[in-house]
Amino acid sequence: xxxxxxxLQQLINKSKKIAFFGGAGVSTESGIPDFRSxxxxxxxxxxxxxxxxxxxxxxxxxxxxxxxxxREKLVPSKEIKPNAxxxxxxxxxxxxxxxxxxxxxxxxxxxxxxxxxxFELHGSTLRNxxxxxxxxxxxxxxxxxxxxxxxxxxxxxxxxxxxxxxxLYEEGLDNAIVNGAIDAISKADTxxxxxxxxxxxxxxxxxxxxxxxxxILINKxxxxxxxxxxxxxxxxxxxxxxxxxxx
Numbered sequence: 226x227x228x229x230x231x232x233l234q235q236l237i238n239k240s241k242k243i244a245f246f247g248g249a250g251v252s253t254e255s256g257i258p259d260f261r262s263x264x265x266x267x268x269x270x271x272x273x274x275x276x277x278x279x280x281x282x283x284x285x286x287x288x289x290x291x292x293x294x295x296r297e298k299l300v301p302s303k304e305i306k307p308n309a310x311x312x313x314x315x316x317x318x319x320x321x322x323x324x325x326x327x328x329x330x331x332x333x334x335x336x337x338x339x340x341x342x343x344f345e346l347h348g349s350t351l352r353n354x355x356x357x358x359x360x361x362x363x364x365x366x367x368x369x370x371x372x373x374x375x376x377x378x379x380x381x382x383x384x385x386x387x388x389x390x391x392x393l394y395e396e397g398l399d400n401a402i403v404n405g406a407i408d409a410i411s412k413a414d415t416x417x418x419x420x421x422x423x424x425x426x427x428x429x430x431x432x433x434x435x436x437x438x439x440x441i442l443i444n445k446x447x448x449x450x451x452x453x454x455x456x457x458x459x460x461x462x463x464x465x466x467x468x469x470x471x472x
Contacts, residue, residue: 229458230468236415236439236456237469243322244413245314246432247462248329250420250444254308254463257301257332280394288386289376295389296371300350300364301332309467310419311338316471318342325409329421329428331391344406346398346428348391353378357385398427407434415439419462423448 237243249257277283278294315338317323325342326335333351335343353362360382367389370378378387392398410416414437421444423429432450442454443462451457458465 229456230465232456233441233443233458233465234469236441237317237322238472240322240415240439242324242413242437243317243415243417244324244327244409244435245317245417245419246327246410246421247310247419248421248423248425251310251328251462252308252330252332252334253420254310254461255305255332255334257305257330257334258298276394281396284388284393292367292370292377296368299331299389299391300368301334305332305334307334307338308463310463310465311335311340313466313469313471315339320471322471324413325405327406327409327431329425342409344402344409346392346402346406346431348389348399350389350391352390353387354390355380355383355385356388358383360387362387403431406431410434411436413437415441417441417443418448418450418454419443419466421448422446423450 272290273283275294278291284291311334314323314326314335318340325344326340327344327346328335329347331345331347331350333349350364353364353367354360358380360380362378366387367378370376373379379385380387410431411434413435416432416435416437418432418441421429439455440453442448442451442457443460443465445459445461447459
């Protein structure tokens, strides 16, 4: 165990109220690509830029192309499993040391690992609702809609278009989820930020509510908050948290 991991272990040991704020880098070790790295979604070639495709206006303009991208790139396959970071955070919560997970991810892997208090700032691919009647559908319904005549997911009850419960560009965050995230961050004595470049707002701005003692940053690349942190580790977060023992 290297010196940075030793320091992280000591900080976690003495912390009683930890909040975790995470991004796409938390799930890359599970096989889900991030957005901005060399192999990320934003570097891939599509008919339209990915950041345009996953906007509200594009969803309305060309839903067929939206769902083609969404099914192929954003809905995780059944083979995708949580990694060491997800499981360690769930363990910290079970031991009563973690107030909550605030995530920008939409893959549901924190819940699959056992986390109960998860604030999904950008929603989840596992939840989908009819835009007309509100009927619920799981992610498999969206995947199977590729076989529909028009390639779109239609509600089996009213025929309306079924929309993923994810926050697209141009859409606002859910106030209740934001308030829950703020509450957890503001009450924490330690905030662990992991797997995020901290450039997506308004989500990244939530860390400004932290008033605790220890700010820990675990990310493969530098962030704008590195100089404010108690501890910075530039390594994959699953490899890092996988070495921590929860007492």
